[in-house]
Amino acid sequence: MGKNRVKNNIRKLRFSRDEMTQQQLAEKVGVTRQTIIAMEQEKYSPSLELAFRIALVFGVPLVEVFSYDAEAEPA
Amino acid sequence: MSFQEKNITVTLVNFTLILGFYLIRVFQMIQAGSFNSTNVFRLWGIIIALAIVVTIFATILTHIFSNIILAIKTKEEPHIEDIQDERDNLIDLRGTKVTYTASSIGVALSMLTFVFGQPPLVMFTLLIFFGVLAQIIGDISRLYLYRRGF
Numbered sequence: 465m466g467k468n469r470v471k472n473n474i475r476k477l478r479f480s481r482d483e484m485t486q487q488q489l490a491e492k493v494g495v496t497r498q499t500i501i502a503m504e505q506e507k508y509s510p511s512l513e514l515a516f517r518i519a520l521v522f523g524v525p526l527v528e529v530f531s532y533d534a535e536a537e538p539a
Numbered sequence: 540m541s542f543q544e545k546n547i548t549v550t551l552v553n554f555t556l557i558l559g560f561y562l563i564r565v566f567q568m569i570q571a572g573s574f575n576s577t578n579v580f581r582l583w584g585i586i587i588a589l590a591i592v593v594t595i596f597a598t599i600l601t602h603i604f605s606n607i608i609l610a611i612k613t614k615e616e617p618h619i620e621d622i623q624d625e626r627d628n629l630i631d632l633r634g635t636k637v638t639y640t641a642s643s644i645g646v647a648l649s650m651l652t653f654v655f656g657q658p659p660l661v662m663f664t665l666l667i668f669f670g671v672l673a674q675i676i677g678d679i680s681r682l683y684l685y686r687r688g689f
Contacts, residue, residue, distance in 0.1 A: 495625070496541060496622060508689035
């Protein structure tokens with residue numbers, strides 16, 4: 465299985481926001497905790513809508529949360 | 540184990556037991572010489588009824604008992620995460636695709652029995668066997684995707 469090309473800083477951003485738990489973030493964006501875990505481990509790339517919701521929760525632009533690694537093998 | 544994973548596990552166990560029951564009944568019929576259309580189609584009815592009724596009740600009972608056990612363990616009201624998000628939907632779609640693929644192969648293999656000069660009863664017997672087997676394969680693929688993350 466290739467690596468996911470979509471990278472994210474969710475874990476870093478959670479800790480910089482008073483150590484927000486995965487459960488708290490999941491409830492704020494309306495997904496399960498397992499989905500947050502899968503995203504943090506870069507096993508799952510969220511939809512554009514979910515990506516925007518996550519960025520809104522952290523109050524930062526989308527590009528500060530997600531980035532695209534063109535060099536990585538396709539997933 | 541998440542809410543969705545519990546549901547899939549319950550369905551997987553049910554369908555595996557149903558498949559076992561079906562195979563035992565078919566072999567018993569063949570051995571007893573009662574492998575005829577009346578018995579086979581009655582078995583079809585039993586299998587379909589079992590698949591629907593047992594899965595519904597088993598899922599409800601599993602959630603009740605697992606939450607009771609969790610409440611006793613943690614001494615708190617359990618938090619049930621029963622929402623279905625986009626990742627659940629995608630995993631479900633992939634599982635359905637695997638089920639349909641396995642089912643299509645099963646139907647084609649069942650039809651092949653006509654080529655070998657078998658009666659239609661053999662084809663119908665294999666059809667439900669592959670139908671249940673396809674559901675099991677789909678559930679295994681869903682569980683695999685949940686365990687892997689996606």
